[in-house]
Amino acid sequence: MLATRLPLFPLTTELAATPAGPTLTIGGCDLAALAQQFGTPLYLYDQATMDAAATSYREALARHYPSETGVTFAGKALMLTAAAQWVQRQGFLLDCTGAGELHIAATADLASHQILVHGVNKSDEDLAAAVAQAGVIVVDNPTELARLAQIATQGRTLPELWLRVRPGVAVETHAYRQTGQHDSKFGFSTEEAISAVAMAQAQGLPVTGFHFHQGSQFFDPTPIGPGIDTVLELVQTLYQQHGWLPTTISPGGGWGVAYHEDELPQPAVDEYIAFIAKRMIEGCHQRGLPLPRLQVEPGRSLVARAGVALYRVGAIKETPSRRWLLIDGGMADNPRPALYGARYSALPVTDPDRAILGPAWLAGPYCESGDVLIEDLPLPEIAAGELLAVPASGAYHINMGSNYNGARKPAVVWLRDGVAHLVQRRETVSDLTRRDLPLPFGA
Numbered sequence: 001m002l003a004t005r006l007p008l009f010p011l012t013t014e015l016a017a018t019p020a021g022p023t024l025t026i027g028g029c030d031l032a033a034l035a036q037q038f039g040t041p042l043y044l045y046d047q048a049t050m051d052a053a054a055t056s057y058r059e060a061l062a063r064h065y066p067s068e069t070g071v072t073f074a075g076k077a078l079m080l081t082a083a084a085q086w087v088q089r090q091g092f093l094l095d096c097t098g099a100g101e102l103h104i105a106a107t108a109d110l111a112s113h114q115i116l117v118h119g120v121n122k123s124d125e126d127l128a129a130a131v132a133q134a135g136v137i138v139v140d141n142p143t144e145l146a147r148l149a150q151i152a153t154q155g156r157t158l159p160e161l162w163l164r165v166r167p168g169v170a171v172e173t174h175a176y177r178q179t180g181q182h183d184s185k186f187g188f189s190t191e192e193a194i195s196a197v198a199m200a201q202a203q204g205l206p207v208t209g210f211h212f213h214q215g216s217q218f219f220d221p222t223p224i225g226p227g228i229d230t231v232l233e234l235v236q237t238l239y240q241q242h243g244w245l246p247t248t249i250s251p252g253g254g255w256g257v258a259y260h261e262d263e264l265p266q267p268a269v270d271e272y273i274a275f276i277a278k279r280m281i282e283g284c285h286q287r288g289l290p291l292p293r294l295q296v297e298p299g300r301s302l303v304a305r306a307g308v309a310l311y312r313v314g315a316i317k318e319t320p321s322r323r324w325l326l327i328d329g330g331m332a333d334n335p336r337p338a339l340y341g342a343r344y345s346a347l348p349v350t351d352p353d354r355a356i357l358g359p360a361w362l363a364g365p366y367c368e369s370g371d372v373l374i375e376d377l378p379l380p381e382i383a384a385g386e387l388l389a390v391p392a393s394g395a396y397h398i399n400m401g402s403n404y405n406g407a408r409k410p411a412v413v414w415l416r417d418g419v420a421h422l423v424q425r426r427e428t429v430s431d432l433t434r435r436d437l438p439l440p441f442g443a
């Protein structure tokens with residue numbers, strides 16, 4: 001069990017001998033000791049694993065694409081000050097959705113050339129913050145472009161604008177994670193994009209690129225091919241009709257990660273980038289177009305594997321056909337299984353290589369039958385009070401979490417070179433009422 005599940009965990013995960021028995025360590029830190037120090041549920045991030053993922057993107061781009069390249073971290077996957085600081089140190093752009101995430105980017109001191117803003121229906125506040133803070137705004141629709149044109153007439157200098165287009169093809173993934181199809185709520189149609197570039201040229205708006213994102217958590221890059229072709233067709237038309245060329249094309253992100261041992265081996269970033277780069281090079285060559293800057297936008301494949309969630313088992317329950325392990329977290333810190341049936345795996349923190357007893361169902365404490373984090377996972381006998389470590393927990397957990405049933409958002413701890421840094425404290429009960437105001441009259 002240990003050998004099969006270990007490749008889901010951060011690269012630095014090891015087993016260390018302790019008085020309590022062999023115990024998992026990450027980044028040189030003992031997980032049982034971390035649970036003791038910071039409480040559970042607890043989110044851990046191994047910086048070495050994030051650094052390695054970043055390097056794999058950088059190296060693959062350099063290996064396969066002979067022109068300018070860049071990486072944008074899709075901040076929606078993990079947004080907190082420490083993560084934004086990490087992005088800055090990697091020299092990546094940080095994708096922020098709206099004024100809220102822009103505030104986090106500002107707290108981390110990111111300069112405008114490191115910030116890109118996404119959003120399907122940006123509010124006035126979002127657009128104003130984006131214009132003030134970002135180096136790039138990815139424009140979602142013609143209405144938004146018109147609003148930006150209006151802002152420009154008020155004397156504001158706009159950042160670079162990239163148009164998000166719907167290529168009409170989605171990747172193979174859960175329907176809730178598909179975005180590239182014709183009927184998607186995201187982006188311009190190709191016809192709208194042609195008019196938008198013409199309008200931008202007429203009004204002197206700095207439209208300099210195209211972006212598309214066809215969906216997330218895919219293992220087969222093939223559908224990105226027609227996506228690239230559609231966008232290059234669009235570029236060819238615009239070049240012929242308006243003499244306009246984009247400086248940047250961004251085929252989004254979405255490359256998958258293994259969440260469960262059935263999905264191993266870990267998908268290779270190099271294979272994904274090689275596919276995109278080849279299609280871009282061939283597509284540009286066939287159409288006589290110069291190679292634009294290639295800007296990829298991964299989220300989960302940079303951070304999911306680096307993150308581990310630690311839970312403590314409270315009660316254990318046997319029902320007619322299930323062994324339930326009731327843990328102290330669940331859909332409030334990780335809504336993905338309830339949202340789209342995401343599958344996970346787990347290991348006991350102490351003595352993780354014990355013989356398997358049989359399947360177990362890991363459920364959280366919240367008042368929803370759908371609050372089941374893991375179904376039908378072979379596990380050893382587990383005692384109440386034991387710790388379980390859930391790998392691949394680094395993306396779309398803590399920022400998608402809620403305060404359902406008064407849940408307090410977990411602490412987040414950053415692990416590096418044997419040192420554990422608290423980067424986000426656990427919420428307290430008083431955080432739950434911090435925004436509340438009493439009724440102005442007695443009950």
Ligand SMILES: Cc1ncc(COP(=O)(O)O)c(C=O)c1O
Nearest residue numbers: 074213216217253254298299300
């Ligand atoms: C526009 C855009 N770019 C990039 C991503 C990143 O996807 P992933 O985290 O799967 O790489 C998303 C995810 O929703 C997205 O919507």
